Amino acid sequence: MNDYEIRRPVVADAATVHELVAEHDIEVTGGPDWTFDDIADTLKELDLDHDSWLVRLDGRLVGWGYARRNGASENVDIDVQAREPGAAALLWDMVLGRAADLAREAGHDHAVVDISLYAQDKPMREAAERRGFAPATSFHRMRTDHSGVRPVFVPGVEVEAGSPGHDGHERVLRAAHRVQQEGFAEHFGFVPKTFEEWTAEMESSSANDWGQLLLARVHGEPAAMLLGTDHFVSDENCGYVRTLAVRPGFRGRGLGKLLLTRAFAADERRGRVGTILHVDSNNVTPALGLYESVGMRPVLVIDVWRAVVRPGS
Numbered sequence: 504m505n506d507y508e509i510r511r512p513v514v515a516d517a518a519t520v521h522e523l524v525a526e527h528d529i530e531v532t533g534g535p536d537w538t539f540d541d542i543a544d545t546l547k548e549l550d551l552d553h554d555s556w557l558v559r560l561d562g563r564l565v566g567w568g569y570a571r572r573n574g575a576s577e578n579v580d581i582d583v584q585a586r587e588p589g590a591a592a593l594l595w596d597m598v599l600g601r602a603a604d605l606a607r608e609a610g611h612d613h614a615v616v617d618i619s620l621y622a623q624d625k626p627m628r629e630a631a632e633r634r635g636f637a638p639a640t641s642f643h644r645m646r647t648d649h650s651g652v653r654p655v656f657v658p659g660v661e662v663e664a665g666s667p668g669h670d671g672h673e674r675v676l677r678a679a680h681r682v683q684q685e686g687f688a689e690h691f692g693f694v695p696k697t698f699e700e701w702t703a704e705m706e707s708s709s710a711n712d713w714g715q716l717l718l719a720r721v722h723g724e725p726a727a728m729l730l731g732t733d734h735f736v737s738d739e740n741c742g743y744v745r746t747l748a749v750r751p752g753f754r755g756r757g758l759g760k761l762l763l764t765r766a767f768a769a770d771e772r773r774g775r776v777g778t779i780l781h782v783d784s785n786n787v788t789p790a791l792g793l794y795e796s797v798g799m800r801p802v803l804v805i806d807v808w809r810a811v812v813r814p815g816s
Contacts (some may be wrong), residue, residue, distance in 0.1 A: 505589050508559040511551055512567065517543040520557070524584050529542050531560065532803065538738050545569075548707050554605070555596040556597050565709045566590030570601040570616075576694045577611035581618050583627075590734035595634060603814040614812045617692065622804040631808045639809035640691050641784040645799040646741065648799050649771040649778070654764040657757050660726075662765060665716030672713070676702065679718050679726040680687075681796040686727075686748025691783050691807070710743070717765055719758050726753035729762040731770070735779045740778050742770030747790075759790075782804070 504761065513518065521542040525535040549569050556565035566585035575797050579602040585591035599616065606614035610713045621667070665679075666672045680698045687693045696704065705711050710788065717730030727749040734743040744766055749758050772777045782790045 505560055507565075507590065507593060509593070510554050510557055510559075512545065512546060513551060513559045514527075514546045516557065518545055520546070520567050520584075522562050522587065522680055524588070531621050535738070536803075538734075540737065542733070544708050544710075554601055556580045556594060558585070558593055559588070560590065563779050568594035568598045568624050570598045570605060572602075572605040572609060573692070573694045574608045574696060574700065577606045577609065577613060577615050577683040577693060578694055579605050581616055583618070583630075591630065595630065599634065599812055602691045603812045606812075609812050612813065616736050616810050616812050617717040617807050619807050622640045622806050628806075630806070631810075634810065635812075636810040639807045641809065642781045642805045643801040644781055644803040644805065645781060645782055645794045645798040646777055646802045647767065647797065648776060648781045648810045649767060652764060652771050652812055653756065657761050659722055660756075660758065660761060661720045661723075662761070663720065665713040665718075667713045671734075675716065675718050676713070678720075679716055679728040679730070682718070682725050682728040682750055683730075683746055683748045685750045692783060703742045705730070705745075708732065708734070710736070715766070715769070717762050719762055721753055721756070721758075726756075727758035727762055728752055729766055731766050731778075736775070739779065740774075740776050742766065742778040743775070744778060747780070759793050760797055763794075766798070 517539060521537065521539045524537045524542060528534065549571060554571060555569035555608040557564060563585055568583045570579050570581045581598040581602055583591055584600060585594060602614045602616045617639065618631060620631065663675050666676055680701050684695060689724055710733040712732055716728045719723060719727040722772045729744060732743050732745045732748040735741040747759060747762060767778050780794065782794055784791065
Protein backbone atom coordinates (compact mmCIF):
# COMPACT_ATOMS: atom_id res chain seq x y z
CA MET A 504 0.00 0.00 0.00
CA ASN A 505 1.30 3.45 -0.84
CA ASP A 506 2.50 5.45 2.14
CA TYR A 507 0.80 8.78 1.53
CA GLU A 508 1.53 11.90 3.55
CA ILE A 509 -1.59 14.05 3.99
CA ARG A 510 -1.41 17.59 5.34
CA ARG A 511 -3.14 20.95 5.12
CA PRO A 512 -1.85 23.38 2.49
CA VAL A 513 -0.56 26.87 3.18
CA VAL A 514 -0.52 29.83 0.80
CA ALA A 515 3.21 29.26 0.24
CA ASP A 516 2.32 25.97 -1.49
CA ALA A 517 0.82 27.87 -4.44
CA ALA A 518 3.73 27.26 -6.82
CA THR A 519 3.81 23.51 -6.20
CA VAL A 520 0.03 23.23 -6.47
CA HIS A 521 0.08 25.25 -9.68
CA GLU A 522 2.63 22.85 -11.17
CA LEU A 523 0.31 19.93 -10.33
CA VAL A 524 -2.78 21.60 -11.80
CA ALA A 525 -0.97 22.87 -14.90
CA GLU A 526 0.29 19.36 -15.63
CA HIS A 527 -3.29 18.09 -15.61
CA ASP A 528 -4.56 21.00 -17.72
CA ILE A 529 -1.89 20.42 -20.36
CA GLU A 530 -2.67 16.71 -20.50
CA VAL A 531 -6.41 17.32 -20.93
CA THR A 532 -6.70 20.58 -22.88
CA GLY A 533 -3.28 21.00 -24.45
CA GLY A 534 -2.25 23.99 -22.36
CA PRO A 535 -2.29 25.35 -18.79
CA ASP A 536 -5.60 26.88 -17.77
CA TRP A 537 -5.25 27.91 -14.12
CA THR A 538 -2.60 30.59 -13.62
CA PHE A 539 -0.37 30.88 -10.58
CA ASP A 540 -2.48 33.83 -9.41
CA ASP A 541 -5.65 31.72 -9.74
CA ILE A 542 -4.15 29.10 -7.43
CA ALA A 543 -2.80 31.68 -4.97
CA ASP A 544 -6.17 33.44 -4.82
CA THR A 545 -7.99 30.14 -4.24
CA LEU A 546 -5.67 29.19 -1.39
CA LYS A 547 -6.21 32.61 0.20
CA GLU A 548 -10.00 32.26 -0.08
CA LEU A 549 -10.21 28.75 1.43
CA ASP A 550 -10.32 27.86 5.11
CA LEU A 551 -7.07 25.93 4.79
CA ASP A 552 -7.23 24.53 8.32
CA HIS A 553 -10.46 22.65 7.59
CA ASP A 554 -11.39 22.57 3.90
CA SER A 555 -8.33 21.60 1.86
CA TRP A 556 -5.68 18.86 1.69
CA LEU A 557 -2.39 18.06 0.00
CA VAL A 558 -1.30 14.48 -0.64
CA ARG A 559 2.38 13.64 -1.07
CA LEU A 560 4.11 10.41 -2.01
CA ASP A 561 7.87 10.00 -1.55
CA GLY A 562 8.16 13.76 -1.06
CA ARG A 563 6.34 14.65 -4.30
CA LEU A 564 2.97 16.38 -4.42
CA VAL A 565 0.51 13.94 -6.03
CA GLY A 566 -2.83 15.48 -5.08
CA TRP A 567 -4.75 18.55 -3.95
CA GLY A 568 -8.42 18.92 -3.13
CA TYR A 569 -10.85 21.22 -1.40
CA ALA A 570 -14.49 21.81 -0.49
CA ARG A 571 -15.94 25.34 -0.34
CA ARG A 572 -19.47 26.22 0.74
CA ASN A 573 -21.28 28.97 -1.14
CA GLY A 574 -22.27 31.39 1.60
CA ALA A 575 -24.61 29.81 4.14
CA SER A 576 -26.34 27.67 1.51
CA GLU A 577 -26.24 23.91 1.01
CA ASN A 578 -24.24 24.41 -2.20
CA VAL A 579 -20.63 23.25 -1.96
CA ASP A 580 -18.02 23.43 -4.71
CA ILE A 581 -15.27 20.82 -4.70
CA ASP A 582 -12.17 20.07 -6.71
CA VAL A 583 -9.86 17.07 -6.90
CA GLN A 584 -6.51 17.24 -8.68
CA ALA A 585 -4.28 14.16 -8.56
CA ARG A 586 -1.35 12.61 -10.39
CA GLU A 587 -2.32 9.02 -9.56
CA PRO A 588 -5.47 7.03 -8.67
CA GLY A 589 -4.73 6.31 -5.02
CA ALA A 590 -4.32 9.97 -4.17
CA ALA A 591 -7.45 10.81 -6.16
CA ALA A 592 -9.51 8.26 -4.21
CA LEU A 593 -8.29 9.66 -0.89
CA LEU A 594 -9.14 13.21 -1.92
CA TRP A 595 -12.60 12.32 -3.22
CA ASP A 596 -13.44 10.76 0.15
CA MET A 597 -12.11 13.75 2.09
CA VAL A 598 -13.74 16.49 0.04
CA LEU A 599 -17.13 14.76 -0.08
CA GLY A 600 -17.07 14.12 3.66
CA ARG A 601 -16.16 17.74 4.28
CA ALA A 602 -18.89 18.93 1.88
CA ALA A 603 -21.52 17.11 3.93
CA ASP A 604 -20.10 18.60 7.14
CA LEU A 605 -20.09 22.12 5.69
CA ALA A 606 -23.76 21.83 4.80
CA ARG A 607 -24.59 20.43 8.24
CA GLU A 608 -22.70 23.27 9.93
CA ALA A 609 -24.91 25.72 8.01
CA GLY A 610 -28.08 23.97 9.21
CA HIS A 611 -28.80 21.77 6.17
CA ASP A 612 -29.44 18.03 6.15
CA HIS A 613 -27.65 17.55 2.82
CA ALA A 614 -25.09 19.17 0.55
CA VAL A 615 -25.61 19.95 -3.13
CA VAL A 616 -22.09 19.33 -4.39
CA ASP A 617 -20.73 20.65 -7.70
CA ILE A 618 -17.47 19.87 -9.45
CA SER A 619 -16.35 21.51 -12.70
CA LEU A 620 -14.78 19.17 -15.27
CA TYR A 621 -13.43 19.72 -18.75
CA ALA A 622 -15.76 18.12 -21.28
CA GLN A 623 -12.92 15.96 -22.65
CA ASP A 624 -11.63 14.81 -19.22
CA LYS A 625 -12.90 11.22 -19.39
CA PRO A 626 -11.11 9.87 -16.26
CA MET A 627 -12.53 12.61 -14.04
CA ARG A 628 -16.01 12.26 -15.53
CA GLU A 629 -15.92 8.53 -14.82
CA ALA A 630 -14.68 9.15 -11.27
CA ALA A 631 -17.52 11.61 -10.66
CA GLU A 632 -20.12 9.23 -12.10
CA ARG A 633 -18.95 6.39 -9.84
CA ARG A 634 -19.63 8.66 -6.88
CA GLY A 635 -23.18 9.50 -7.89
CA PHE A 636 -22.56 12.70 -9.82
CA ALA A 637 -24.40 13.54 -13.03
CA PRO A 638 -24.05 16.40 -15.53
CA ALA A 639 -26.03 19.46 -14.40
CA THR A 640 -25.03 22.16 -16.88
CA SER A 641 -22.20 23.27 -19.15
CA PHE A 642 -20.29 26.52 -19.32
CA HIS A 643 -18.86 27.62 -22.65
CA ARG A 644 -15.73 29.75 -22.60
CA MET A 645 -16.26 32.37 -25.30
CA ARG A 646 -13.63 34.58 -26.87
CA THR A 647 -13.50 37.48 -29.30
CA ASP A 648 -10.36 38.97 -30.84
CA HIS A 649 -10.23 42.73 -31.24
CA SER A 650 -9.66 44.71 -34.41
CA GLY A 651 -11.26 48.13 -34.21
CA VAL A 652 -14.24 47.57 -31.89
CA ARG A 653 -17.19 49.91 -32.42
CA PRO A 654 -19.28 50.40 -29.26
CA VAL A 655 -23.06 50.18 -29.54
CA PHE A 656 -25.24 53.07 -28.33
CA VAL A 657 -28.86 52.81 -27.14
CA PRO A 658 -31.03 55.95 -26.86
CA GLY A 659 -32.06 56.85 -23.32
CA VAL A 660 -29.29 54.79 -21.74
CA GLU A 661 -26.51 56.31 -19.64
CA VAL A 662 -23.41 54.25 -18.77
CA GLU A 663 -21.42 54.93 -15.60
CA ALA A 664 -18.02 53.42 -14.85
CA GLY A 665 -16.56 52.39 -11.53
CA SER A 666 -14.21 55.01 -10.11
CA PRO A 667 -12.39 53.69 -7.02
CA GLY A 668 -11.33 56.46 -4.67
CA HIS A 669 -13.77 59.01 -6.06
CA ASP A 670 -17.10 60.32 -4.82
CA GLY A 671 -20.02 58.30 -6.08
CA HIS A 672 -18.11 55.02 -6.48
CA GLU A 673 -19.97 53.25 -3.67
CA ARG A 674 -23.28 54.42 -5.13
CA VAL A 675 -22.35 52.78 -8.44
CA LEU A 676 -21.19 49.63 -6.64
CA ARG A 677 -24.43 49.33 -4.69
CA ALA A 678 -26.52 49.81 -7.82
CA ALA A 679 -24.43 47.20 -9.65
CA HIS A 680 -24.90 44.75 -6.77
CA ARG A 681 -28.66 45.21 -6.93
CA VAL A 682 -28.65 44.54 -10.68
CA GLN A 683 -26.40 41.49 -10.30
CA GLN A 684 -28.59 39.95 -7.59
CA GLU A 685 -31.82 40.47 -9.54
CA GLY A 686 -30.30 39.52 -12.88
CA PHE A 687 -28.85 36.23 -11.63
CA ALA A 688 -31.64 35.19 -9.27
CA GLU A 689 -32.87 32.40 -11.58
CA HIS A 690 -29.46 31.24 -12.79
CA PHE A 691 -27.76 27.92 -12.03
CA GLY A 692 -26.11 27.83 -8.63
CA PHE A 693 -27.23 31.32 -7.58
CA VAL A 694 -26.99 32.10 -3.87
CA PRO A 695 -28.12 35.56 -2.64
CA LYS A 696 -25.36 37.72 -1.19
CA THR A 697 -25.42 40.98 0.71
CA PHE A 698 -23.55 43.96 -0.69
CA GLU A 699 -20.73 43.34 1.79
CA GLU A 700 -20.52 39.63 0.91
CA TRP A 701 -20.52 40.35 -2.82
CA THR A 702 -17.82 43.03 -2.70
CA ALA A 703 -15.66 40.88 -0.40
CA GLU A 704 -15.94 37.95 -2.82
CA MET A 705 -14.97 40.10 -5.80
CA GLU A 706 -12.10 41.78 -3.95
CA SER A 707 -10.67 38.45 -2.77
CA SER A 708 -9.37 37.98 -6.32
CA SER A 709 -6.11 39.70 -7.23
CA ALA A 710 -7.57 40.13 -10.75
CA ASN A 711 -10.44 42.33 -9.55
CA ASP A 712 -10.57 45.90 -10.87
CA TRP A 713 -13.56 48.06 -9.97
CA GLY A 714 -12.40 50.49 -12.64
CA GLN A 715 -13.71 47.95 -15.17
CA LEU A 716 -17.24 48.09 -13.74
CA LEU A 717 -19.95 49.44 -16.06
CA LEU A 718 -23.48 50.32 -14.95
CA ALA A 719 -26.22 51.07 -17.47
CA ARG A 720 -29.15 53.24 -16.38
CA VAL A 721 -32.37 53.53 -18.37
CA HIS A 722 -33.87 56.96 -17.69
CA GLY A 723 -31.93 56.99 -14.42
CA GLU A 724 -32.93 53.50 -13.24
CA PRO A 725 -30.14 50.90 -12.77
CA ALA A 726 -30.82 48.29 -15.45
CA ALA A 727 -27.66 46.35 -16.37
CA MET A 728 -24.10 45.88 -15.16
CA LEU A 729 -20.83 44.40 -16.38
CA LEU A 730 -17.73 43.69 -14.32
CA GLY A 731 -14.48 43.12 -16.17
CA THR A 732 -11.33 41.75 -14.53
CA ASP A 733 -7.74 40.83 -15.34
CA HIS A 734 -8.15 37.04 -14.94
CA PHE A 735 -6.82 36.27 -18.43
CA VAL A 736 -4.25 39.04 -18.80
CA SER A 737 -1.13 37.14 -17.72
CA ASP A 738 -1.67 34.07 -19.89
CA GLU A 739 -3.83 35.25 -22.83
CA ASN A 740 -3.43 39.06 -22.80
CA CYS A 741 -7.24 39.16 -22.84
CA GLY A 742 -9.81 41.01 -20.82
CA TYR A 743 -12.41 38.97 -18.94
CA VAL A 744 -16.09 39.65 -18.39
CA ARG A 745 -16.62 38.12 -14.97
CA THR A 746 -20.25 39.22 -14.70
CA LEU A 747 -22.88 40.54 -17.09
CA ALA A 748 -26.38 40.98 -15.66
CA VAL A 749 -29.58 42.64 -16.84
CA ARG A 750 -32.58 43.08 -14.57
CA PRO A 751 -35.58 41.08 -15.86
CA GLY A 752 -37.70 44.14 -16.59
CA PHE A 753 -35.03 45.60 -18.88
CA ARG A 754 -34.18 42.57 -20.99
CA GLY A 755 -34.56 42.65 -24.76
CA ARG A 756 -33.49 46.30 -25.07
CA GLY A 757 -29.92 45.76 -26.27
CA LEU A 758 -28.29 46.57 -22.93
CA GLY A 759 -26.14 43.44 -22.90
CA LYS A 760 -24.75 44.20 -26.35
CA LEU A 761 -24.17 47.83 -25.35
CA LEU A 762 -22.11 46.90 -22.28
CA LEU A 763 -20.22 44.13 -24.05
CA THR A 764 -19.08 46.37 -26.89
CA ARG A 765 -18.10 49.08 -24.39
CA ALA A 766 -16.02 46.51 -22.49
CA PHE A 767 -14.45 45.20 -25.70
CA ALA A 768 -13.46 48.71 -26.75
CA ALA A 769 -11.97 49.41 -23.31
CA ASP A 770 -10.00 46.16 -23.42
CA GLU A 771 -8.66 47.06 -26.85
CA ARG A 772 -7.56 50.48 -25.55
CA ARG A 773 -5.71 48.69 -22.74
CA GLY A 774 -3.77 46.71 -25.32
CA ARG A 775 -5.68 43.46 -24.85
CA VAL A 776 -5.84 41.25 -27.94
CA GLY A 777 -9.29 39.94 -27.04
CA THR A 778 -11.95 39.41 -24.39
CA ILE A 779 -13.10 36.16 -22.74
CA LEU A 780 -16.19 35.20 -20.75
CA HIS A 781 -18.09 32.10 -19.61
CA VAL A 782 -21.75 31.42 -20.35
CA ASP A 783 -24.08 28.79 -18.92
CA SER A 784 -25.52 26.78 -21.83
CA ASN A 785 -28.76 26.40 -19.84
CA ASN A 786 -29.04 30.12 -19.13
CA VAL A 787 -32.58 31.38 -18.50
CA THR A 788 -31.88 34.12 -21.05
CA PRO A 789 -30.60 33.59 -24.64
CA ALA A 790 -27.09 34.61 -23.61
CA LEU A 791 -25.17 32.32 -25.98
CA GLY A 792 -26.85 33.94 -28.97
CA LEU A 793 -26.04 37.40 -27.60
CA TYR A 794 -22.35 36.60 -27.33
CA GLU A 795 -22.21 35.08 -30.80
CA SER A 796 -23.91 38.21 -32.17
CA VAL A 797 -20.99 40.36 -30.98
CA GLY A 798 -18.39 38.11 -32.57
CA MET A 799 -17.58 35.72 -29.73
CA ARG A 800 -16.87 32.04 -30.38
CA PRO A 801 -16.66 29.01 -28.05
CA VAL A 802 -13.12 27.84 -27.28
CA LEU A 803 -13.62 25.46 -24.32
CA VAL A 804 -16.47 23.62 -22.59
CA ILE A 805 -16.52 23.06 -18.83
CA ASP A 806 -19.24 20.78 -17.49
CA VAL A 807 -20.62 21.05 -13.97
CA TRP A 808 -21.43 17.68 -12.40
CA ARG A 809 -23.70 17.61 -9.36
CA ALA A 810 -24.59 15.20 -6.57
CA VAL A 811 -26.57 15.34 -3.34
CA VAL A 812 -24.44 14.22 -0.39
CA ARG A 813 -25.69 13.57 3.13
CA PRO A 814 -23.65 13.27 6.33
CA GLY A 815 -22.51 9.68 6.78
CA SER A 816 -23.31 8.68 3.20
